[in-house]
Amino acid sequence: xxxxxxxxxxxxxxxxxxxxxxxxxxxxxxxxxxxxxxxxxxxxxxxxxxxxxxxxxxxxxxxxxxxxxxxxxxxxxxxxxxxxxxxxxxxxxxxxxxxxxxxxxxxxxxxxxxxxxxxxxxxxxxxxxxxxxxxxxxxxxxxxxxxxxxxxxxxxxxxxxxxxxxxxxxxxxxxxxxxxxxxxxxxxxxxxxxxxxxxxxxxxxxxxxxxxxxxxxxxxxxxxxxxxxxxxxxxxxxxxxxxxxxxx
Amino acid sequence: xxxxxxxxxxxxxxxxxxxxxxxxxxxxxxxxxxxxxxxxxxxxxxxxxxxxxxxxxxxxxxxxxxxxxxxxxxxxxxxxxxxxxxxxxxxxxxxxxxxxxxxxxxxxxxxxxxxxxxxxxxxxxxxxxxxxxxxxxxxxxxxxxxxxxxxxxxxxxxxxxxxxxxxxxxxxxxxxxxxxxxxxxxxxxxxxxxxxxxxxxxxxxxxxxxxxxxxxxxxxxxxxxxxxxxxxxxxxxxxxxxxxxxxxxxxxxxxxxxxxxxxxxxxxxxxxxxxxxxxxxxxx
Amino acid sequence: xxxxxxxxxxxxxxxxxxxxxxxxxxxxxxxxxxxxxxxxxxxxxxxxxxxxxxxxxxxxxxxxxxxxxxxxxxxxxxxxxxxxxxxxxxxxxxxxxxxxxxxxxxxxxxxxxxxxxxxxxxxxxxxxxxxxxxxxxxxxxxxxxxxxxxxxxxxxxxxxxxxxxxxxxxxxxxxxxxxxxxxxxxxxxxxxxxxxxxxxxxxxxxxxxxxxxxxxxxxxxxxxxxxxxxxxxxxxxxxxxxxxxxxxxxxxxxxxxxxxxxxxxxxxxxxxxxxxxxxxxxxxxxx
Numbered sequence: 001x002x003x004x005x006x007x008x009x010x011x012x013x014x015x016x017x018x019x020x021x022x023x024x025x026x027x028x029x030x031x032x033x034x035x036x037x038x039x040x041x042x043x044x045x046x047x048x049x050x051x052x053x054x055x056x057x058x059x060x061x062x063x064x065x066x067x068x069x070x071x072x073x074x075x076x077x078x079x080x081x082x083x084x085x086x087x088x089x090x091x092x093x094x095x096x097x098x099x100x101x102x103x104x105x106x107x108x109x110x111x112x113x114x115x116x117x118x119x120x121x122x123x124x125x126x127x128x129x130x131x132x133x134x135x136x137x138x139x140x141x142x143x144x145x146x147x148x149x150x151x152x153x154x155x156x157x158x159x160x161x162x163x164x165x166x167x168x169x170x171x172x173x174x175x176x177x178x179x180x181x182x183x184x185x186x187x188x189x190x191x192x193x194x195x196x197x198x199x200x201x202x203x204x205x206x207x208x209x210x211x212x213x214x215x216x217x218x219x220x221x222x223x224x225x226x227x228x229x230x231x232x233x234x235x236x237x238x239x240x241x242x243x244x245x246x247x248x
Numbered sequence: 249x250x251x252x253x254x255x256x257x258x259x260x261x262x263x264x265x266x267x268x269x270x271x272x273x274x275x276x277x278x279x280x281x282x283x284x285x286x287x288x289x290x291x292x293x294x295x296x297x298x299x300x301x302x303x304x305x306x307x308x309x310x311x312x313x314x315x316x317x318x319x320x321x322x323x324x325x326x327x328x329x330x331x332x333x334x335x336x337x338x339x340x341x342x343x344x345x346x347x348x349x350x351x352x353x354x355x356x357x358x359x360x361x362x363x364x365x366x367x368x369x370x371x372x373x374x375x376x377x378x379x380x381x382x383x384x385x386x387x388x389x390x391x392x393x394x395x396x397x398x399x400x401x402x403x404x405x406x407x408x409x410x411x412x413x414x415x416x417x418x419x420x421x422x423x424x425x426x427x428x429x430x431x432x433x434x435x436x437x438x439x440x441x442x443x444x445x446x447x448x449x450x451x452x453x454x455x456x457x458x459x460x461x462x463x464x465x466x467x468x469x470x471x472x473x474x475x476x477x478x479x480x481x482x483x484x485x486x487x488x489x490x491x492x493x494x495x496x497x498x499x500x501x502x503x504x505x506x507x508x509x510x511x512x513x514x515x516x517x518x519x520x521x522x523x524x525x526x527x528x529x530x531x532x
Numbered sequence: 533x534x535x536x537x538x539x540x541x542x543x544x545x546x547x548x549x550x551x552x553x554x555x556x557x558x559x560x561x562x563x564x565x566x567x568x569x570x571x572x573x574x575x576x577x578x579x580x581x582x583x584x585x586x587x588x589x590x591x592x593x594x595x596x597x598x599x600x601x602x603x604x605x606x607x608x609x610x611x612x613x614x615x616x617x618x619x620x621x622x623x624x625x626x627x628x629x630x631x632x633x634x635x636x637x638x639x640x641x642x643x644x645x646x647x648x649x650x651x652x653x654x655x656x657x658x659x660x661x662x663x664x665x666x667x668x669x670x671x672x673x674x675x676x677x678x679x680x681x682x683x684x685x686x687x688x689x690x691x692x693x694x695x696x697x698x699x700x701x702x703x704x705x706x707x708x709x710x711x712x713x714x715x716x717x718x719x720x721x722x723x724x725x726x727x728x729x730x731x732x733x734x735x736x737x738x739x740x741x742x743x744x745x746x747x748x749x750x751x752x753x754x755x756x757x758x759x760x761x762x763x764x765x766x767x768x769x770x771x772x773x774x775x776x777x778x779x780x781x782x783x784x785x786x787x788x789x790x791x792x793x794x795x796x797x798x799x800x801x802x803x804x805x806x807x808x809x810x811x812x813x814x815x816x817x818x819x
Contacts, residue, residue, distance in 0.1 A: 052420055057343055082422030092417050095436055105421035108431070110534075154417075161422055258718035262628055268620030269629075272688050273637060276644045279655050330548050337549025341542070353812060354552040360739070360808035361559060361801060362746025363649075364773045368780070368797040372562040376785060393555050400552065426538040454648025457748040457773070461780050483650040483749075490654045491753055498658075505651050516646040520639070 008063035031211035085158035091150030093142035105161035128156035148179025290503025315479030322388025331399030339407035359397035387463025395448035406440020439526030450515035567794035602769035609680025618691030626699035645689035653750035674756030687740035698732020735814035
């Protein structure tokens, strides 16, 4: 099943043409890794999927992004963002307690029942493999957690609003190898129930999580294919050069 | 120039700079010390709680204190909501365009308008045009407009110091713009907003010119009963007993100056302490 | 429902955002509304350049030249004193003072800004006025000079804090570059830092002067308030602001005198507007 149909997507920030004519489909319940050097447009691509780009003042777009058959610009922006969750590059807890961080989204959607909130928080923290580490101190500030814990908290916070899709924007760039492994493990388990788009600077990470991989360069989509195939027999010379570390 | 020469020049220059600094700082200290030293003997319970007597040459300053408190509270009730919302507009909604530039320029000008011109404006608009008369209402509104730029500027700074990423995270979880402001931005900017508000209070406490023709009564021993009454005010009272009434005991003048100074400085001190406390607790 | 609520809140925010423009416009309009009436009896030229201000004689003489000159004289005196001292103090705080000293000095300056002007006026009456009287052997110490000294003092917080900001925002690399070339700290300050911060310092000076021109209570209490064209800084003078403050209480609403005082308000408003707009341009001038 196709989750996203993206056709001729162009993005500008002021005079900068960040994405050029990108056409790609994203399949449900699969991990799509987006790789490419910095400034290749991969983060702009990711932030397009949940309409986060439009928070920037000078953003303009052309082409269309369809989510489950509907143009996302015709949908309510808040609903799009609820359905399509996002985990950012750096662990970004809100300045609230652990509990309130996870419950933030559902509270904003009007859920007042304390007991329901508790159930949701517990479930989300378990899915993100954080529950056992924090269950005794849910009311302490989220800033007291370690970096890896904070990032898993952010994953839990995203899961709590029960999205269909989760966007990861270089989620391990600030983490040590052990924390990275934990986050990757969480991602692989989540694949069963969610569609995942992962932007990463780390080519090896794309290879590890499998699924499909898309390679962006200077705002253009160069190639998209099954990850195994791409890493063994890339179609484009530039993909080969990037994967083998000739530039990046 | 030889090395030695330029070292000597530097020494002279730095001495002159520190001399200039002393020329400012020492008088400030002296002013505060003189007022405290000469004002303390006047302060007693009667001085703070009694009405002025014998043509304001004796008795207390209670009505003036009460009048000032009413005026300042009225000013803040008016200015805080408008100022805070204006700050939210500038920090969260305004785009980098011509309108925003004009708003910012208007704020700068509002801050620069001479205080006596505010008095004229209050007289023309509130006292005469709206027929509020010389009253606490007119005076509070005039003071409120005057402290608006202080509140806007301080609140805006506080709002803008909340990291942008918090807003982005909140929006990415499906919260609306207003929810993000209400639940994430405002709670984290609150110390700056309170600080700005208190500085505004301090400023309103000490201002005389804006209340001269809008509310201040020369001598009014009874307390105001409603916002449409005139009232005495501490700064105006100090002006009156310093220049308009002959043969007032120096002690009474210094005592009044001390009370006014303490009120104004106390607010500033509170503001500084709040700022410091919140900075210490800051989580990011 | 939530959407409607948020729509209303956001409109309210927009309205308040525009409030500053509204109030500035209102102030100017109401000054004009009342003040323009005076020009039915006096020509604007005679008003601005008339040499005598006798608002309650019959017929009233409404020339504000003595008041303008009074304001200028006091302001000029204050500027001469406060600019060098204020800028020097700003340099000291920004560059020379050790870190902990810096905080104390800054609080001291903030303290000065927080003292109500009527308190400073009172202190001026009991200190500066007798000093000036004794030192200069005058019949009264209530003079332009006393006013200038007091106002110089009141302009300091503005000048120091804005100039210090301007110096602080000069990129560190400028200074380090100069020091690396073997300049002394002082040479780095006056050859590199000061020129780089010049537009900010200029703005600081202008805003300080703006503060001085608009100051009312302290001036009224110590300049002696005589509305004649001054010939020396040792004479009593009357400023524009003090005239309004002192006379509005007696002027009958709707009288020629009342209108004339509003016309003075227009003059003050235009002066402060011009100063603030120019200073703002200097402050936002990007290098």
